[in-house]
Amino acid sequence: MASIDVSSPQSSGTVQKKQGRAMSDRWFSVILILPAMIIIGFFALYPLFYAIGISFRFADLTGGGVKEFVGLDNYRTVLFNKFFWESVRTTLFFTIFAVSIEVVLGVFVAFLINGATVGKGLIRSLLILPLATAPAVTGLFWRYLYDTQFGLYNYFLGLLGLPQPNWLGDINVALWAVIVFDVWLWMPFVALIVLAGLQALPKEPFEAAELDGAPYFRVLRKLTFPMLKPVLFLVIILRTIDALRLYDAVAVLTRGGPGSTTETMTYYLYRNGLVFFRMDYASTMALLFLYAVVVAALFALRPLLNMFGGRAATR
Amino acid sequence: MVFWQMWEVAFQAFMIFIGVGIIWMRFIEPLFPTQQVSVILMIIVAVGLAAARIVVGARTVRKGQKALRDKIAGLDEPAQEAK
């Protein structure tokens, strides 16, 4: 039964009832989130503190496990390690090119689809397909597609008279092979989201512009793109975050090779932790990476959350 | 609400503290003869900058609080008079 609080003579009944209700509301809300928060807290924070702990110790798992305290030495080792910085460079190179290509192509395709009259639903259904797959699985199959002898891609390139690179074996091409795979996988994602954004735009400004006889590119520049800014920003952020963490594709397509030309930061981290079993270096790198990401997020996410107004705005 | 704002500031200060440490270890430490001296100086600088952020942040929060209080006081007066 609903409880009706006795109102004090001073304030009105509803205010008192709201205050009383607010108190037990608080309890209810806290109890609801408790299980989820405990799990997230424990399993997200515990590894974090664990990693912090290991990063200050010597931890070569082949030598028997976590050992003595070494202060900041692991950090110094990692910060001066040229392979580490190589992997960072590779990751940045990959991220910048993959995300740019995906976004540019995706936006272009979104506009194409938006203007289409028939078949939008079918097109969207087909574009979603790569996203339903596991990159680790399709990526592995792309090794076959990239094969210089039996692979389909070089066959098609040959038919068109184009050069047929050694996708996975040439040190200059390998990273691009990964980028192409990533573009294949995520460009539809960008296109779908931008398309949704386009379709959500209000019609009136565009109708007014058409009545005024405004040329197509002027409308694009002054009207469409400014209104699409939140969506574009969101898409770029989402893709950048994921691209920086690239692991699956590298693990199945190239294994970091040839040499270490496709070794992203996360892959190098994996190699240190589970191939060389230097958990200390791996944890240190992971923390440095986390730091970089959090700092970037502080700069990029505030404007993002504000752009989306009431839905996810802070306080 | 004050809690979250201060948390914001404290978090940023913490990030600054770590950031100084990282940059120091990579670029400035090699210039020092002994590691001890470098680490001590690093801690001083890092804490200093972080503390500065907190001080500036706290001041901004306090100003915001005051402005809010004034605004509320301004709204309350006609209501008080109506009572």
Place this chain on the structure above:
Amino acid sequence: MLERRNILVEILRYAIIMIVLFWTVFPIAWLILTSFKPVNDIMVSPPRFIFSPTLENYAYAMGKANFAMFIGNTLYVSLLSTFFVVILASLAAYSFARYNVGMGNILFFILTTKMMPAIAVVLPFFLIFRDIGNSPIGEALGIGLDKRNALVISYTIFNLPFAIWLMVSFFQDISMELEDSARLNGYNRLQVLRKVVLPLAAPGIAVTAIFCLIFAWNEFLFAYILTRDAARTITVGVESFFTLRGILWGPVAAAATISVVPMLIFVLVLQRFMVRGLTFGAVRG
């Protein structure tokens, strides 16, 4: 004059769209095709488009490589973890959506957990599960390295933040008046939740569940690192056809098809909701 230009533009538009669609769908189609090809039609140059289909790759995968067990593991892990996530996340999301308990910062924290490189989380998990696996609790609950329940726990944890965020956006769509009038009519909070909110939120919950299912089904890293033989899943199992002579592409294609096709079907059914899920509820498809 204008009519002709318009038609040309339309033709060009659809031509480009066709090319894009072909480029997008073709690798998957080729994958499925290859899974039905006999070996001699796979390792051949130039590639063969016409062939007589065979099930030998599937037979090999199921038989020699114990793939049926992998399928069982994946089903168990995906369904169970999704079940836990949905329950925990809907409760928490409801709370966040209605009562606004420090939502802004907690959401930021949630997004940060998404940003952590999975590797950074897996390594401590590896050590934690190793220790738990050797302890009596672990033995009793079936938790430890190369145990399915370890994956269930891991996926539940990993999916929770995303599921919560997504469901918050769905709960916010439900108007408060319905709940308030139910409260006024004498229902307590729990009853309101059960009788009013959950039925309305059911589609949102279903969508979230599907996303979590797809994620768990396709997950690679945790499965790769936390399992070896007994708890291995499909996604990792696809890699188990490497021989000294090279990769057996036929069985790989069969395994990959098994991995990919169920999710393709799911996604085709749900495509209306995908955009909302993919953008964490920020953009409504």
